Amino acid sequence: MDRLLLMTCFVRTVETGSFSAAGRDLGLGQPNVSRYVAALENHLQTRLLSRSTRKLALTPEGERYYTEARRILEAVDESESSLRENIAPSGLLRVACPTALAHTFLVPHLATFLERYPAVTLDLQINDRYVNLVDEGVELAIRIGHLEDSAMRVRRLAIFERVCVASKGYLAKRGIPNTPDDLREHDCLIYTLLSTGTTWRFRGADVPVSGRLRVSSPEAIRECVNAGLGIAQGPEWLYEEGLKNGNLQLLLRDYTAPPAPIQTIYMANRLLPKRAIVFMDFVAEIFANTEVFTPQGDIV
Template sequence: MDRFLLMTCFARAVETGSFSAAARDMGLGQPNVSRYVAALEDHLQTRLLLRTTRRLALTPEGERYYAEVRRILDAVTESESSLRNEAQPTGLLRVACPTALAHAFVLPQVPNFLSRYPGLALDLQIGDRYVNLVDEGAELAIRIGHLEDSALRARRIGQFERVCVASATYLARHGVPREPDDLRAHDCIVYTLLSSGSMWRFRDGEVPVSGRLRVNSPQAVQEAVNAGVGIAYGPRWLFDQGLGSGNLQLVLTGHEAPLVPIQILYVANRLLPKRAIAFMEFIAQAFSTIELLNASRASIAA
């Protein structure tokens, strides 16, 4: 049996979430897709998918195999495109992106991107969970912070300042912290997916914080600080509206940590498809025009 067909059926079943959706996508009957995936599992002597009445779920072995299958299928598509000398990128591009950054800056650029490249589809995986590019099949990840994985390469597309803010009503009730250590006595809104955990970074080091509210959503941090729940810490652009209206005030100015880079990451030893290069160029250009994503200490001081 054609192993390439089996691999394609498996990949589309994973990406569409069901055998029936994969069958419609490929123009095959649903029983055929199910049979082809079962044949692939039989060939590998490994269970790749857990089947329930509601959905398909990858086994750990299936996750690893899917990443390799996706790489192979993408390489074939890219090679064929090169031989046909196609000028425009085509296919499905998977990009992982943090929640707040996606909603504030990436999603507004998507209509123009898709309009510019009509042969391309975008799977934008929005979330603050760490996505392993090597194992999970995404070609690109937009990440906040410095690169720590030697298997990846990075292109910087912006940088921003992390700040502490609080509402005027909160500061009137509890006072204004003057030094980072003063935060120990304040109600801090803890974002549980922050890479440094409950440690907030400042120019001279880190300070442990705590508070009565812990959330796993940047939007929840934004809403809570505007409601006067406590002191928040995060990208300046997350609080820009509240600062502009006067509802929020900056605190601990002069103690800010170094600027935080925004980077697009990709796997170093993997062929980068034309569609991924097109996305990187497009987003880098778009971000270069956004002042909030191109902070400098000189502009902040001014």
């Protein structure tokens, strides 16, 4: 029995969501993948997947085994790669990235990356929700803000200032806030996926804000603030165009919170394949050559 083949079929089934998709991905066909996963369950004497007519779901035992099996397969892959001289990065790389960062900084450079590494297939998952790297089979994630999970390792890409902005039209009607507490009397545009909820962070103070408009997209927040619908807080680079053309105005500059990091994260207990390492290097190169970010330094 080829134990690594059985593990591979199980891991790819979990990551693709079906025996059929795993079969296509591995070139084995759905019946073989289903048979190999069943053989693995028989060998382990435990059920790894709950099967229904609509979907597959991991059992608690399957969740534990998936984590270990994926780690083992990655270690084997990395060990084999290290024995080959001048091995080129190859294989499927899954990367999660927030929408604003992806569209502004990554997508314009993807052609260069794919041309530089023709044997790598990139699955760039662009969304603003929290992505669990283990459960969703993602090797790297680019995140904004401080890391609190000790199971992760980070590579810092850049730091940025989070600023308050409003259109000059809005300020002409509602007045200019002079302190963070003044925001309580204003319509603030609420980004619903912000980790601090409806609390905005300033130097020395966290201020609860409210407003009539709540949006789950940073780009939509940018459009709304440009349209004069309220005050927004976010990374300065997100509002760069409106600030340059004079439509937007920076607010509360004396109260700006300390810079926050943009980081690539990955599991601390995994050996990264070469495709992940070269992607991290490539992304670091992009941010190092981007002028809108503050030079790296201490972050509070």
